[in-house]
Amino acid sequence: MNTPLRLAVVQGSTRDGRLGPVVAHWMRGHAAARPDMTVDLIDLAETPLPTVFPQLGQGPADEADRALLRAVSPRIADADAFVVVTPEYNHSYPASLKNAIDWHNKEWHAKPVAFVSYGGFSGGLRAVEHLRGVFAELHAVTVREAVGLQGVWAQFDAEGKAVDPAVDAAAKSMLDQLAWWGEALRDARAKQPYAA
Template sequence: MQRQIELALIYGSARTGRFCDTVAGWAASEIGRHGGFALDRIDPASPDIANGVAGHDTIASAALKRRLDGADAFVVVTPEYNHSFPAPLKALIDSAGREWRAKPVGFVSYGGVSGGLRAVEQLRLVFAEPHAVGIRDCVSFAGAPNHFDDNGELADPEPATRAMATMLSHLAWWAHALRQAREQSAYGEAAE
């Protein structure tokens, strides 16, 4: 039996009144329903994470890097702002380096007409640089506030639930395969 995947769910927005809480809450629920994952939520709006990202607090920075390093995989929940992803997410990604290496990244996006897909396409390029592996399948919500009720439930959950299950199945396969590969041979030597 394979051990659980340590999965970091990364919030992409730090804005006050953000819709990210609703989408990330749904994603966390779907991750729990899927099973096989131990979930760690990493939120750039949290003071500890924000201080770690900014580098103002060396203890917080080290703690954030330990959490990212301990993850076998990542799911990034991102909005699309002005055809891109938010600055706090970029700062979080840039605050670490080797912690991303040889680990899969899945995406849940939301936004206007594009559903955040333009942000995801840019994030794929960003995550490729530190040698992370982007999962092809993702979940996207165009006009997201129109899909969720006041309790964070989807009016029509089937399409998104099906897309999330596909993405998580692929993420799990890559997480197991890459964890085994990292345990057999340190990736850092190949990446240098």
């Protein structure tokens, strides 16, 4: 058996009263139960990043900003694959998530990204469609399968388990596809460095 993939679950919401942690912990549970993955949950509310960027090509001058990045950047760099958990705000994804994406570049290269989105009527799918274009620019590969949670407030019980078994089945299908891409791209990066 291959070495397990290092999966980073990125929880993108930082809003007070957010449901994101419930969704992210549910997703982490699915991934952690698999023998082909180890999981690191990166909650952007617990690991905030600077919001003022240095001049292009430069690192942050402020030591406090560098410390914030040290808490997140190595974890993104070490990951073989990602699941991005995002709500939909105003037909897109939250600024906290865009900020975390933009602080990194080569860390995303030639790695697969899957999405778990949530919201009201749309289930967060408009946020995912915006994210696909962003990750393509960063040379990441987004997998087709995704989990969209419509009316998310009714999707989980008090213990954080999905109420509808179809939601768990969708998570498994997505992780199966992510694992295939994760192994294929990890092997390719090991054979030859990715040329961006």
